[in-house]
Amino acid sequence: MxxxxxxxxxxxxxxxxxxxxxxxxxxxxxxxxxxxxxxxxxxxxxxxxxxxxxxxxxxxxxxxxxxxxxxxxxxxxxxxxxxxxxxxxxxxxxxxxxxxxxxxxxxxxxxxxxxxxxxxxxxxxxxxxxxxxxxxxxxxxxxxxxxxxxxxxxxxxxxxxxxxxxxxxxxxxxxxxxxxxxxxxxxxxxxxxxxxxxGRRTSELIKYAANAFLATKITFINEMADLCEKVGADVQDVSRGIGMDNRIGAKFLHAGPGYGGSCFPKDTLALLKTAEDYDSPTRIVEAVVKTNESRKRAMGRKVLDAIGGAETARGKKVALLGLTFKPNTDDMRDSPAIAIAQTLVDAGVNVAAYDPEGMALAQPLMPEVAMQDDPYAAIADADAIAIVTEWDAFRALDLRRVKDIAKAPVLVDLRNIYRPEDVRALGFDYISVGRS
The missing domain is CATH 3.40.50.720 (NAD(P)-binding Rossmann-like Domain)
Structure with missing residues (x-):
């Protein structure tokens, strides 16, 4: 054909x-x-x-x-x-x-x-x-x-x-x-x-409904992560425990800084607008959209807390590892890294960043961030390192080298790619998402 x-x-x-x-x-x-x-x-x-x-x-x-x-x-x-x-x-x-x-x-x-x-x-x-x-x-x-x-x-x-x-x-x-x-x-x-x-209309709605449901799963587990931190539970075990239920499934139950990309943000908004046009409220999707947007800034504040809070942040340096909304793409659309970087910049933090594929598209979106040629150049003299996107390259960082070149051994892992006991054994102050 x-x-x-x-x-x-x-x-x-x-x-x-x-x-x-x-x-x-x-x-x-x-x-x-x-x-x-x-x-x-x-x-x-x-x-x-x-x-x-x-x-x-x-x-x-x-x-x-x-x-x-x-x-x-x-x-x-x-x-x-x-x-x-x-x-x-x-x-x-x-x-x-x-x-x-x-x-x-x-x-x-x-x-x-x-x-x-x-x-x-x-x-x-x-x-x-x-x-x-x-x-x-x-x-x-x-x-x-x-x-x-x-x-x-x-x-x-x-x-x-x-x-x-x-x-x-x-x-x-x-x-x-x-x-x-x-x-x-x-x-x-x-x-x-x-x-x-x-039918044609059914097919059109299937796409929006699928993306809204997946966005809901992400937002749900992120809220459970916040609760885990308050009560001393482990969100990764919670995810495994509920994901083993085949009525729920394990996919899209990974706590992190919120969803982004080319689909979920715009498609959830478009579904809300369609529902409004037809006078059929979608309250769950509305809550998902609002919660996800607030979460991105909240993750920026989490990084600020790791360096002593916004009151003492001015002049400190934070290294952001990963800028794209997910690994294996150069897509920066609605990436959580944008809001996180802006939160840090607004507090007077000097931000250095590295991403394997996304820096060319990221630079116009965050002009005050210093893009670096490799992760270690970003980490040098940093008061904290934040992992924002779970690229494989960041799973294999030489943590001893990281500790030697950073000003302070503070690692904020927003994707939970490391085991806390391993990182803390090397002398890091390790902060993750949904884990005590």
Whole structure:
């Protein structure tokens, strides 16, 4: 089959490369000429493990190409995926659908054959209906169907998630759309990947509901971590104890500084706005959003407390290890590190930081933070070290060297990657999350 992927960002590029690896002919389309030029040169616009190799292999095989021209890219395509951004709209939190609608309008103007139009972008309930109206209003005479096919990719593990999915959700209103999507995903269907066919609006809501539920699990265990610190319990044992219940499950029960990234913050806000529009309050999700935002600043205050409190913090140095919202990505969107760094800077702390992949994107977001070439350069002469993102590189720090070069042996582990007894045995003042 021929597939056109409109949008060559995180979702579009990963999905396009994986579809090509299945044997489909894929054209990735993006209006950003510099991005397309870099892709032609083999330079990825994002950091995702294995992506450069996957893209390169399928380009060489002739199954994956790139263009800036939508009309040429969608010519003869059986399925046209819309994979453009839907950021939170400035001022009100609604999803900004202007890019989705602009693409739909352009597809309507240039569609030259029967095709299925697939919204891969995360969109509020009813967006597919609007896309269908835009295509109908274009006056195009070719047969089309509008289908919802939300993505469930974890940054840092996206290729594996695409090729070995927990489920594939397809929201279609007619058999034409369902037939084309069965063929698109036939390689996974043969591998018995679970495929759920639903109505289009149901599919759109599944994505938001899934992300809101996962965000709720994260926020819940973070609140349990606070309680553990008060009562002298261990949140990691609490997580294991409740996670062994198969009705709950162990995933997303890791205490830390709060969730961030490209999905959970904007999608929980968009779900709240949709619920408001339909006069159907989602009080749990509302509490999750508020609690998560306050937690990020609270983690900054936790670091301040480790160096004696805000009153005596001015002029002291803190090393932040990890800036991205999670490891194995360069994504800084809504990362807890931003609020933590700002809390420290506001108290007059000198902040030095290191991240294996995220510093280029982090620097404009935290201009007062001194980016360093390696973790030890950040740690040198620090009054405290805070681990904010659990990169593997930080699990193997030479703690004896850290103690020698830091001004004070204070380690604030916001991801609980070390065992307290091991670190304290080396003479550190060790502070973690949800552990006494």
């Amino acid at each position: 021929k597939i056109a992927m409109v949008g060559s960002g995180y979702v579009g590029l990963v999905s396009g490369a994986c579809f090509a690896d299945f044997g489909h002919d894929v054209v990735c389309i993006d209006k950003d000429q510099s991005k397309i030029d870099r892709l032609h040169d083999g330079v990825m616009p994002i950091y995702e493990p294995g992506l450069a190799e996957l893209v390169g292999a399928n380009v060489r095989a002739g199954r994956l190409t790139f263009t800036t021209t939508l009309a040429a890219g969608i010519k003869d395509a059986d399925a046209i995926f819309i994979a453009v951004g839907t950021p939170s709209r400035r001022g009100d939190g609604h999803a900004d659908l202007s890019y989705v609608y602009a693409v739909a309008k352009e597809i309507g103007e240039h569609l030259a054959n029967d095709a299925v139009i697939v919204t891969k972008s995360t969109v509020p309930v009813g967006t597919g209906d609007a896309v269908e109206r835009i295509l109908q209003d274009s006056g195009n005479s070719h047969r089309f169907a509008v289908v919802s096919n939300p993505e469930f990719l974890r940054e840092g593990a996206a290729i594996g998630d695409f090729k070995r999915p927990d489920r594939i959700v397809i929201g279609a209103e007619d058999e034409f759309g369902r037939d084309i999507m069965r063929e698109v995903y036939r390689p996974l269907f043969l591998n018995e990947a679970p495929i759920l066919f639903t």
